[in-house]
């Protein structure tokens with residue numbers, strides 16, 4: 001199976017590239033700027049056609065949640081129009097598309113975990129642009145999976161795990177919001193699930209389960225609990241540590257409003273594909289250890305130079 005993924009340095013794209021390195025049955029081609037620029041729709045088809053994919057994974061996105069409030073047009077161009085163009089290109093190439101979306105399509109007022117049929121009501125521009133992207137993808141290519149994930153982290157790109165490790169480097173205490181709940185999700189786990197679903201779509205000609213699925217790490221957390229686990233794990237591997245102080249969302253001024261509860265139920269994905277993500281605590285240890293040991297190795301190299 002030959003899979004083209006949009007976004008080269010992105011967390012999910014880089015995780016897919018790494019996952020494929022260890023497997024003979026899958027080849028991943030990452031397509032990004034300047035060849036494929038979602039803000040320039042004219043670039044999309046040619047870039048994907050050149051990759052000769054059996055399936056397209058649409059993972060590139062404008063993901064700066066606060067900045068999106070000031071760059072609404074660009075966020076929509078990339079996350080809505082651009083995503084639609086990717087799905088349309090896949091349709092023209094005669095292949096299915098797996099598109100990544102977000103928990104931020106919800107407003108967070110539900111009590112329990114959101115299911116796929118729950119009403120959406122994004123609180124900010126990023127969520128609204130991703131929701132518009134879902135509609136554009138569905139309209140452009142009937143053979144689509146829209147996988148809503150959340151709170152993604154990995155050794156790559158920008159994410160909360162890397163931010164906490166960086167802040168802990170020169171602080172004794174970090175204040176983190178404790179009244180926002182969700183599901184931390186390793187991009188390695190996302191990659192594994194995407195490869196599984198992709199294989200199914202490519203191999204099973206009568207697959208009929210197209211549509212929206214929630215795909216997140218098992219177990220829930222608030223940001224401060226997540227932060228505490230990150231830094232406890234880091235300390236165990238000899239990495240940076242800081243105390244975490246619980247604060248309220250209201251005490252952390254940010255441009256974009258975020259949902260207080262964006263827990264997602266993964267029952268639908270589990271029953272369609274027979275796969276559930278590992279507990280987020282376990283996956284977090286894996287990523288933290290890698291980051292901390294990488295830092296240690298780099299420090300060692302510098303010492304020895």
Ligand SMILES: NC(=O)C1=CN([C@@H]2O[C@H](COP(=O)(O)OP(=O)(O)OC[C@H]3O[C@@H](n4cnc5c(N)ncnc54)[C@H](OP(=O)(O)O)[C@@H]3O)[C@@H](O)[C@H]2O)C=CC1
Nearest residue numbers: 007009010011012037038039060061063100149150152157
């Ligand atoms: N990060 C998260 O916590 C979550 C992410 N998601 C969704 O999952 C998907 C993957 O996220 P993740 O891997 O974390 O994202 P990242 O922010 O790590 O990467 C996004 C990628 O998109 C690329 N990109 C941005 N603008 C353009 C453009 N105009 N044209 C082409 N490429 C562009 C970036 O390229 P460059 O490297 O050049 O900047 C980058 O490679 C996205 O759809 C995101 O909305 C959903 C829930 C949570």
Ligand SMILES: Cc1cn([C@H]2C[C@H](O)[C@@H](COP(=O)(O)OP(=O)(O)O[C@H]3O[C@@H](C)C(=O)[C@@H](O)[C@H]3O)O2)c(=O)[nH]c1=O
Nearest residue numbers: 063065102103149150151152160163175176177223252
């Ligand atoms: C850095 C930091 C953040 N926070 C808070 C702010 C926010 O409420 C929460 C998370 O901050 P971040 O800016 O990392 O998270 P954010 O950019 O909102 O992350 C989101 O990204 C997009 C792409 C998604 O799709 C979402 O699923 C989600 O992962 O933690 C603190 O309380 N203290 C801190 O020191």
Ligand SMILES: [Mg+2]
Nearest residue numbers: 020023024026
């Ligand atoms: Mg391979």
